[in-house]
Amino acid sequence: MATNTESVDLVGDEAATNLARAALFAALVGAFAYVTFPNPVSPVDVTLQVLGVFLAGIFLGPVWGPASLVLYLAAGALGAPVFEGGSAGVGALVGQSAGYLWSYPVAAAVVGAVVHRGATPRDLDAVGLPTLVGAMVLGTVVIYGFGVAGLALVLSLGPVEAVTVGAVAFLPAEALKVAAAVGVVRSDAIAAA
Numbered sequence: 001m002a003t004n005t006e007s008v009d010l011v012g013d014e015a016a017t018n019l020a021r022a023a024l025f026a027a028l029v030g031a032f033a034y035v036t037f038p039n040p041v042s043p044v045d046v047t048l049q050v051l052g053v054f055l056a057g058i059f060l061g062p063v064w065g066p067a068s069l070v071l072y073l074a075a076g077a078l079g080a081p082v083f084e085g086g087s088a089g090v091g092a093l094v095g096q097s098a099g100y101l102w103s104y105p106v107a108a109a110v111v112g113a114v115v116h117r118g119a120t121p122r123d124l125d126a127v128g129l130p131t132l133v134g135a136m137v138l139g140t141v142v143i144y145g146f147g148v149a150g151l152a153l154v155l156s157l158g159p160v161e162a163v164t165v166g167a168v169a170f171l172p173a174e175a176l177k178v179a180a181a182v183g184v185v186r187s188d189a190i191a192a193a
Helices: 013-032 049-077 098-116 129-155 159-166 168-185 187-192
Strands: none
Touching: 013 049, 049 098, 049 129, 049 168, 098 129, 129 159, 129 168, 159 168, 168 187
């Protein structure tokens, strides 16, 4: 009696690779959540999470970038300490940072779609600096649109106060994150020069 031992691929190599990359970026955003700086103007601290969101959209594209952030949110909701300062649980997804957190998959999709000009990732060497920066500016608008709405809802803030403490207070930090993301994306071009 002979036994057939043919290999069966349940998931293709490309899907497995993309899932692994998505998990890596989810972990990166979770690690960036531990880097926090108090913001004296806002009830929400500055973190490096947005840098991870930008990088996920840029490197993974408009499909797998958001998938990595959905994985990140699911891990945090299930108790992994991946939210701001190591917090976890569903409470973070309905608290004062909720709007920011829920915006991450949408922002990664926007950044990825602008950078890659569609759903299929393209070579990042072909992406110009204005496109790269413009994509992250649009991602920032998405993040702070959701974040301001979340703060206004959760803390019962008026529109001017919500924009002031939920967006304007973070703009200098966002400029640094955009610059850092450009540096990461262009690091091999810089090293080759």
